[in-house]
Amino acid sequence: xxxxxxxxxxxxxxxxxxxxxxxxxxxxxxxxxxxxxxxxxxxxxxxxxxxxxxxxxxxxxxxxxxxxxxxxxxxxxxxxxxxxxxxxxxxxxxxxxxxxxxxxxxxxxxxxxxxxxxxxxxxxxxxxxxxxxxxxxxxxxxxxxxxxxxxxxxxxxxxxxxxxxxxxxxxxxxxxxxxxxxxxxxxxxxxxxxxxxxxxxxxxxxxxxxxxxxxxxxxxxxxxxxxxxxxxxxxxxxxxxxxxxxxxxxxxxxxxxxxxxxxxxxxxxxxxxxxxxxxxxxxxxxxxxxxxxxxxxxxxxxxxxxxxxxxxxxxxxxxxxxxxxxxxxxxxxxxxxxxxxxxxxxxxxxxxxxxxxxxxxxxxxxxxxxxxxxxxxxxxxxxxxxxxxxxxxxxxxxxxxxxxxxxxxxxxxxxxxxxxxxxxxxxxxxxxxxxxxxxxxxxxxxxxxxxxxxxxxxxxxxxxxxxxxxx
Amino acid sequence: xxxxxxxxxxxxxxxxxxxxxxxxxxxxxxxxxxxxxxxxxxxxxxxxxxxxxxxxxxxxxxxxxxxxxxxxxxxxxxxxxxxxxxxxxxxxxxxxxxxxxxxxxxxxxxxxxxxxxxxxxxxxxxxxxxxxxxxxxxxxxxxxxxxxxxxxxxxxxxxxxxxxxxxxxxxxxxxxxxxxxxxxxxxxxxxxxxxxxxxxxxxxxxxxxxxxxxxxxxxxxxxxxxxxxxxxxxxxxxxxxxxxxxxxxxxxxxxxxxxxxxxxxxxxxxxxxxxxxxxxxxxxxxxxxxxxxxxxxxxxxxxxxxxxxxxxxxxxxxxxxxxxxxxxxxxxxxxxxxxxxxxxxxxxxxxxxxxxxxxxxxxxxxxxxxxxxxxxxxxxxxxxxxxxxxxxxxxxxxxxxxxxxxxxxxxxxxxxxxxxxxxxxxxxxxxxxxxxxxxxxxxxxxxxxxxxxxxxxxxxxxxxxxxxxxx
Numbered sequence: 001x002x003x004x005x006x007x008x009x010x011x012x013x014x015x016x017x018x019x020x021x022x023x024x025x026x027x028x029x030x031x032x033x034x035x036x037x038x039x040x041x042x043x044x045x046x047x048x049x050x051x052x053x054x055x056x057x058x059x060x061x062x063x064x065x066x067x068x069x070x071x072x073x074x075x076x077x078x079x080x081x082x083x084x085x086x087x088x089x090x091x092x093x094x095x096x097x098x099x100x101x102x103x104x105x106x107x108x109x110x111x112x113x114x115x116x117x118x119x120x121x122x123x124x125x126x127x128x129x130x131x132x133x134x135x136x137x138x139x140x141x142x143x144x145x146x147x148x149x150x151x152x153x154x155x156x157x158x159x160x161x162x163x164x165x166x167x168x169x170x171x172x173x174x175x176x177x178x179x180x181x182x183x184x185x186x187x188x189x190x191x192x193x194x195x196x197x198x199x200x201x202x203x204x205x206x207x208x209x210x211x212x213x214x215x216x217x218x219x220x221x222x223x224x225x226x227x228x229x230x231x232x233x234x235x236x237x238x239x240x241x242x243x244x245x246x247x248x249x250x251x252x253x254x255x256x257x258x259x260x261x262x263x264x265x266x267x268x269x270x271x272x273x274x275x276x277x278x279x280x281x282x283x284x285x286x287x288x289x290x291x292x293x294x295x296x297x298x299x300x301x302x303x304x305x306x307x308x309x310x311x312x313x314x315x316x317x318x319x320x321x322x323x324x325x326x327x328x329x330x331x332x333x334x335x336x337x338x339x340x341x342x343x344x345x346x347x348x349x350x351x352x353x354x355x356x357x358x359x360x361x362x363x364x365x366x367x368x369x370x371x372x373x374x375x376x377x378x379x380x381x382x383x384x385x386x387x388x389x390x391x392x393x394x395x396x397x398x399x400x401x402x403x404x405x406x407x408x409x410x411x412x413x414x415x416x417x418x419x420x421x422x423x424x425x426x427x428x429x430x431x432x433x434x435x436x437x438x439x440x441x442x443x444x445x446x447x448x449x450x451x452x453x454x455x456x457x458x459x460x461x462x463x464x465x466x467x468x469x470x471x
Numbered sequence: 472x473x474x475x476x477x478x479x480x481x482x483x484x485x486x487x488x489x490x491x492x493x494x495x496x497x498x499x500x501x502x503x504x505x506x507x508x509x510x511x512x513x514x515x516x517x518x519x520x521x522x523x524x525x526x527x528x529x530x531x532x533x534x535x536x537x538x539x540x541x542x543x544x545x546x547x548x549x550x551x552x553x554x555x556x557x558x559x560x561x562x563x564x565x566x567x568x569x570x571x572x573x574x575x576x577x578x579x580x581x582x583x584x585x586x587x588x589x590x591x592x593x594x595x596x597x598x599x600x601x602x603x604x605x606x607x608x609x610x611x612x613x614x615x616x617x618x619x620x621x622x623x624x625x626x627x628x629x630x631x632x633x634x635x636x637x638x639x640x641x642x643x644x645x646x647x648x649x650x651x652x653x654x655x656x657x658x659x660x661x662x663x664x665x666x667x668x669x670x671x672x673x674x675x676x677x678x679x680x681x682x683x684x685x686x687x688x689x690x691x692x693x694x695x696x697x698x699x700x701x702x703x704x705x706x707x708x709x710x711x712x713x714x715x716x717x718x719x720x721x722x723x724x725x726x727x728x729x730x731x732x733x734x735x736x737x738x739x740x741x742x743x744x745x746x747x748x749x750x751x752x753x754x755x756x757x758x759x760x761x762x763x764x765x766x767x768x769x770x771x772x773x774x775x776x777x778x779x780x781x782x783x784x785x786x787x788x789x790x791x792x793x794x795x796x797x798x799x800x801x802x803x804x805x806x807x808x809x810x811x812x813x814x815x816x817x818x819x820x821x822x823x824x825x826x827x828x829x830x831x832x833x834x835x836x837x838x839x840x841x842x843x844x845x846x847x848x849x850x851x852x853x854x855x856x857x858x859x860x861x862x863x864x865x866x867x868x869x870x871x872x873x874x875x876x877x878x879x880x881x882x883x884x885x886x887x888x889x890x891x892x893x894x895x896x897x898x899x900x901x902x903x904x905x906x907x908x909x910x911x912x913x914x915x916x917x918x919x920x921x922x923x924x925x926x927x928x929x930x931x932x933x934x935x936x937x938x939x940x941x942x
Contacts, residue, residue, distance in 0.1 A: 031838055036869075085822075109833055110823055153834075156867035171789025176864050176894055177917065183896035224789070250793055288918050290761070318642025318695070322721055351556075352581055362580055363624075367502055393647050396627035398507075423647055425654035426897040446648065447759050 005212045012209050014102035015133055016191060017147045018078035019048045022101075024070065024092050025083035026052035026061045033107055034083035036153040037141075038062050041081070044150035044158030051077070069095075076100035080132075081141070081151050086110030089137060090121065094128035104129065105151045106136035112197050113138055126199050139196025140172030145189055146215045152194070163188020164217035164300045168195055168206045170224045174250075174289070178220060181293040184426065185443075186433050187300055190215045198227075204235040211239035218299040220292055221247040221283075229274070233281045240282040244299045244459055247283050248292040249274050282462035284455045294448035295455040301441045303417045307386040308457045309335040311379035312358040313372055314391035315365040319423055319446040323389065324358050326450035332457045334358055335384045344378040357385075366393065369403050373410060380414035387417045387456075389449065394424030394431055404435035404442075417441060421449040476683040483680050485573035486604055487662060488618045489549035490519045493572075495541065495563050496554035497523035497532045504578055505554035507624035508612075509533050512552070515621035515629030522548070540566075547571035551603075552612070552622050557581030560608060561592060565599035575600065576622045577607035583668050584609055597670050610667025611643030616660055617686045623665070634659020635688035635771045639666055639677045641695045645721075645760070649691060652764040655897065656914075657904050658771055661686045669698075675706040682710035689770040691763055692718040692754075700745070704752040711753040715770045715930055718754050719763040720745050753933035755926045765919035766926040772912045774888045778857040779928045780806040782850035783829040784843055785862035786836040790894055790917040794860065795829055797921035803928045805829055806855045815849040828856075837864065840874050844881060851885035858888045858927075860920065865895030865902055875906035875913075888912060892920040 021041065027034035038052060039062060051073055052066040060066055067073050070080075070092060080096045082089055086108040093104060111122040125137065135142050141152030143160075150158035157179065165187055169175030172194040182189055191213070193206055203223065210216045226232050236245060278285050286292035310332055314320035324334060334357045337345065345355040348371060350364035357379065365371040369392075376388040388411065392402045402422060411418035420435055420442040435442040443449045492512060498505035509523060509532060522544055523537040531537055538544050541551075541563060551567045553560055557579040564575060582593040596608065606613050612623030614631075621629035628650065636658055640646030643665040653660055662684070664677055674694065681687045697703050707716060749756050757763035781803055785791035795805060805828045808816065813826040819842060820826055821835035828850065836842040840863075847859040859882065863873045873893060882889035891906055891913040906913040914920045 033834060033838075036838075107834075114823060154867070155869055169789075171787070171792075173785075173787025173791075173862070173864060173894070174789035174793065174917075176787075177790055180865075180894055180896040180915070183898060222789070224792070250789075250796060289916065290918070314644075316642070316644025316647075318640075318645035318693070318721075319648055320644075321642075321695070322645065325721060352585060363504065363578075367504075391644070393644060394651075396625070398626055423644070423651055425651040426900070427654060429897070444651070445760065446645075447761070 008209045008212055012103075012133060014078035015135065015142065016144045016149065018103070018149065020051070020074070020077045021046065021048065021079045021081060021151070022051040022053055022070070022073055022077050022096070023081045023083060024053040024096070025088075026054055026057075026064065026066065027083075028061055032083070033153045036155065037081055037083040037107070038064060040150045040153055040155040040158055043155045045148045046150070047148065070099055071095060073099060076102070078102050079151065080104040082106045082108070083153070084108065086121070086137070090124045090128050093125060093132065093134070097128060097130045097132050101132055103133040104135070105139070105141045106134060106199070107139065107141065107153060109138040111137045122197060122199060129200060133201050134199040135193060135201055136196040137199060139194040140175065141194055143189070143192040145191075157192070161188045163190055164215070165189050165220060165296045166191040166193075166210045166213070166216040166218070167220045168193045168203060168210075169222040170195055171222060172196065174222045177289050178222060178293065181289050182296070185293050185297050186429065186436055187293065187297045202232070204232045207236050207239055207245055211243045216243065218296050219243060219245045220296050221245065223247055223249040223274075229277065233277050236283055237281040240462055245283045246286055246292055246295050246299075246455070247278055248286045248289060249278070282465070284458055286451070290448065291451045294443060294451045298419075298441050298452040298456055299459070301436070301439070303387070303419070303441050303452065303456055304463075305386045305417065305456045305460050307384065308460060309333050309384045309386045310389055310453060311376070311385045311387070312389045312391065313361060313365070313375045314358065315361055315363055316391060316393055317360050319421060320358055320360065320391045322446040323391065323421065323450045323453070326447070327453050330454040330457065332453050335382070337379065338382055341378050341382050345375055348374050366400065369400070373403060373406050376407060376418065377410050380410065380416050385416075387419060389419040389421065389453070391421045391446070392423070394422055394428050396424065396428060401431065402435065404438045404440045408439040411439070419443070419449060419452070421446055479680045479683055483574075483604060485549035486606065486613065487615045487620065489574070489620065491522070491545070491548045492517065492519065492550045492552060492622070493522040493524055493541070493544055493548050493567070494552045494554060495524040495567070496559075497525055497528075497535065497537065498554075499532055503554070504624045507626065508552055508554040508578070509535060511621045511624055511626040511629055514626045516619045517621070518619065541570055542566060544570060547573070549573050550622065551575040553577045553579070554624070555579065557592070557608070561595045561599050564596060564603065564605070568599060568601045568603050572603055574604045575606070576610070576612045577605060577670070578610065578612065578624060580609040582608045593668060593670060600671060604672050605670040606664060606672055607667040608670060610665040611646065612665055614660070614663040616662075628663070632659045634661055635686070636660050636691060636767045637662040637664075637681045637684070637687040637689070638691045639664045639674060639681075640693040641666055642693060643667065645693045648760050649693060649764065652760050653767070656764050656768050657900065657907055658764065658768045673703070675703045678707050678710055678716055682714045687714065689767050690714060690716045691767050692716065694718055694720040694745075700748065704748050707754055708752040711933055716754045717757055717763055717766050717926070718749055719757045719760060720749070753936070755929055757922070761919065762922045765914060765922045769890075769912050769923035769927055770930070772907070772910070774858070774890070774912050774923065774927055775934075776857045776888065776927045776931050778855065779931060780804050780855045780857045781860055781924060782847070782853075782856045782858070783860045783862065784832060784836070784846045785829065786832055786834055787862060787864055788831050790892060791829055791831065791862045793917035794862065794892065794921045794924070797918070798924050801925040801928065803924050806853070808850065809853055812849050812853050816846055819845050837871065840871070844874060844877050847878060847889065848881050851881065851887050856887075858890060860890040860892065860924070862892045862917070863894070865893055865899050867895065867899060872902065873906065875909040875911045879910040882910070890914070890920060890923070892917055
């Protein structure tokens with residue numbers, strides 16, 4: 001396994017950590033992708049050698065040294081970004097491969113997704129690339145926050161802070177939605193790969209690579225269709241004990257299948273088939289972008305559970321019921337409190353509150369938040385309880401705030417993750433940010449909290465089943 | 472109907488538009504709900520007569536004239552807010568009813584939701600109230616943005632701008648989640664009623680009242696369980712042709728039913744039974760808070776459709792497929808373009824783009840957004856197309872922005888609603904706000920856009936079926 005690691009990390013090093021990059025089709029004209037692509041690269045603060053290629057250019061484009069042809073570039077450039085129309089792509093790739101290019105990103109559509117002629121063009125492309133690793137065609141590129149690489153044409157992506165979640169998306173558009181949703185959850189990205197038509201880099205390659213990547217803690221996938229589902233599942237299955245993988249796959253009606261076909265060139269298979277296969281391979285499934293990201297957040301923040309027992313406390317029954325209901329349907333347990341735990345909790349409970357799990361402490365706990373701390377401390381001491389979840393309605397700046405620091409400390413003392421469902425509008429994301437900075441896994445909606453707990457329980461099963469698993 | 476209107480509007484006038492309010496249990500101690508309640512009332516800028524009642528108080532609480540007992544208050548006060556413990560509620564209500572009080576809001580729990588003793592107390596309460604209309608007990612109160620009434624204990628609710636969506640929630644906590652989600656969608660609330668244990672004001676009363684309320688355009692409900700589902704459905708059915716009603720009802724596992732029982736005192740019935748009954752009554756259903764609010768937004772912004780034909784255009788296939796897929800499963804149609812429309816669109820289409828519905832214009836339309844305008848203008852002229860949906864990845868402040876003003880104008884010219892799925896993080900809510908201010912119904916996620924379109928199509932069926940419907 002050690003050898004495979006090194007091989008993979010080496011193979012994709014030029015793609016994710018390039019020392020030199022050439023933008024083919026770089027431009028000074030803001031109506032061209034070649035403009036946005038070079039601008040994005042520069043804005044992200046890439047520190048290696050950058051080159052521009054444009055036959056009509058003088059010696060400089062956007063302040064970057066420009067060449068009239070690929071042949072004139074220095075040999076052995078790590079990464080080529082192709083911002084040229086589809087009919088120029090194959091020849092450009094052929095020239096860069098000859099010139100020792102090691103990896104490439106191709107934005108243009110007009111390949112396999114457009115029918116027979118496009119398929120032929122994609123075959124030519126693969127042949128022209130030789131050993132070069134190609135991302136795309138028909139994609140929005142690659143981002144690596146750790147190496148300040150923004151090889152997309154969207155400058156704003158380069159301003160994202162570095163994080164632990166990597167995203168591989170067949171659709172650039174859905175990939176962008178995932179990035180937006182991660183930003184909303186205050187979770188940060190490590191690598192983003194808009195994988196498009198997959199000329200010679202497949203989902204399985206990326207999942208395998210990311211499972212060894214020290215900068216990635218969780219891998220998120222958006223899959224429309226797989227050409228060789230069996231191979232993907234086999235290779236993915238081998239990685240999930242090392243690192244969690246979550247997939248959101250869109251299910252298609254007959255009509256949208258046709259649209260998908262003309263999208264990234266994959267026949268869309270039936271949703272149900274994929275659903276079962278993913279689960280069997282130990283891949284976690286999400287039904288929406290929002291669910292995908294909620295689960296990724298829990299895993300990125302160290303939320304893995306040692307068992308499926310959850311303690312929940314609240315001052316407001318409604319949202320707590322939404323959580324417990326979804327959880328119990330999916331096999332998450334809320335173990336009864338032991339007589340000792342119940343007695344300990346009874347000592348400080350407000351009137352009418354009964355020491356059970358889930359625990360409702362009514363509005364008393366909203367004005368006296370120390371009740372949450374006492375309850376979590378008592379419950380987490382119980383062996384069959386593996387995490388705590390607190391439900392709290394944000395005081396919306398009125399001065400009432402959940403005691404996240406002390407709550408996180410209790411979690412660390414018991415070595416069990418702690419969750420907070422802090423219902424609040426996005427306007428109060430600062431409150432979520434403070435709680436997360438303390439190490440509390442925080443959601444602003446009941447349904448996200450439930451999705452995370454359910455996925456962590458599924459993940460637990462996968463880890464238990466995995467041969468050679470540490471637990 | 473005219474007479475019923477006046478009766479209902481009159482009956483609940485003291486509750487929603489009180490000229491005078493007394494806070495019983497008002498306090499200067501911030502650990503008491505009576506403090507937060509009076510503070511919330513004042514902060515919202517209530518302009519009528521306010522009184523405080525507290526036996527231990529001097530002549531003033533928080534600057535409001537205070538009385539030692541209800542008997543000393545002026546007779547005929549419109550609204551009483553009871554911020555006293557459950558064992559003081561019945562007597563307080565009896566005294567205020569005697570003193571001519573017309574409506575009341577009761578925060579305290581400890582009634583029907585707590586078992587037999589609580590049930591007896593709730594019966595006493597109903598008897599003590601006589602003709603007074605009671606909201607609660609076991610609730611967080613009532614908000615009316617139009618009359619600057621914040622009869623909850625949460626000051627921040629009073630700062631919400633006035634809007635057209637009214638919310639009736641059995642759970643105060645879920646009600647708060649709905650308010651947060653509305654805020655996130657930049658949709659504003661008219662009335663919020665945390666209806667709690669429903670001593671003598673039922674869901675049906677509020678749905679009926681709101682259907683005549685000129686300040687309400689859409690009614691949102693969160694229902695855990697109904698005591699008399701049949702009556703509710705009959706009365707609701709009568710209102711939905713006047714005004715749309717959307718319900719999110721939580722479905723329960725056996726265990727969470729028990730929790731719900733101790734929540735607002737209603738036996739929770741099976742989800743499936745409710746699901747069918749709501750649909751038959753013409754009530755729109757949502758499966759989550761986020762869906763509820765997405766649908767409410769479309770209806771509040773005038774999104775009602777004259778038919779189920781949608782034209783969709785995009786520069787990015789992935790999110791568009793997510794939308795069309797969910798829509799087609801639910802019977803929303805994407806009619807083929809007529810030869811004339813197709814020919815008109817063909818004139819300006821970028822390379823590889825084919826003039827069909829849904830229409831993919833690739834990244835060309837991202838840099839040249841005028842393509843969206845031309846496409847919508849051509850498609851909306853077609854008779855069997857009843858609205859336009861544009862999918863656009865936010866330029867995230869890079870200068871690329873969707874031309875919302877011109878798009879909205881095209882919609883108005885064709886007298887058909889226009890939608891925008893502007894995928895962006897919440898950080899860029901300003902962009903959504905600008906588009907909405909122009910009249911474009913805007914969502915930041917594909918799934919919300921789909922939920923809205925599906926609900927509008929369902930709504931169409933209800934309106935068609937409705938006797939005496941205008942359409």
